[in-house]
Amino acid sequence: MKRALTVMAAGTTAALVLGVAPAHAEGVTFDDPQGDASGRGGDIVRTTVRNLDRAVVVKVQLAGAVRSDVIVSVDPRGASGVRLISDYRGDRPTRSFVLPGAFSDRRPGRSDADCGGLRVRWNDDRDTVVMRLPSRCLQGGDYGAIRLAVLTENGTGDADSAPAPERGDIGSSAWVSRG
Template identity: 50%
Template sequence: MRITKAAVAATLVLGVAAPLGLASPVHAATEVVVDPAGDAGGPQRLDVTRAAVRNDDRLLVARVSLAEDRRGDVIVSVDPRGDSGLRLVATKKTDGSVREQILPGAFTDGGDVDGPTPCRGLRVRWAEDVARLAMPSACLHDGDYGAVRFSVLTENGADSDVAPDRGTSGWIPRG
């Protein structure tokens, strides 16, 4: 029996390359925090029921679910391991318009840090009872960070709710 070059090539493609194509894609790490409804300090307050942060290689995405759609601020504090962090802020006005900004300093950093952080690309979509904040990873230490943890604060005239209740999420590796 003679083995042709075509047979060898086909064997290599099917035996080596095909299994590589079946490998599952790399997914960013995500941390989810569930917060009980009704703990926001009053019926008119922004009540967090769930928060999830995905720490992707190019994008950090926070998705905050609320008990009801109300005006106010959703603030996601992002704390990179061993360095200073920042806050992603989404503000929903009474007319339904939404504005966004990035502020220096995570809640865990301590101290007063004023002024917005210059970074283009923060995108906020607030649809009914879910606010989605997506920030390019380059906005945090020029993208040079690894694991992060987060906490969420809502404000509606005063502090409304915080999640998680224990202070911060677990560490979320970069994916």
């Protein structure tokens, strides 16, 4: 009996200690083949997403920071998502904004697309764009895991998308837990 109580106490203590460990945001990175973009639009090479407690951060690396639109579809599990859009032209100010509805949404539902705070940084030296969406701008901050897809456009149509689709027109990443 004493042994059983000791084992139970040890198990309970371990569960409590592990249960209060700080959460770490999960992230996912996916690569896309270079040279697969159509036309002269942005060629996606690598995308990294981090689902932090206070923000969703997406870094898209392109094969050259060409004049392009980058659209990131953020899809929270079981809810309507948003699209982060950045229109980069190099010779004029970059326009960045949020629209309701992820690519996978059949009908955009409740959305905080009017939410200010989307930050976008293009880096021509590294051929990257980093988008940071405050968590309050996605389902009012009440969401868990997300998945995403990235699309580039060149003014006349789609240029590239990532990740590669298993079926359909545009693929989506694995689910990324919030941390």
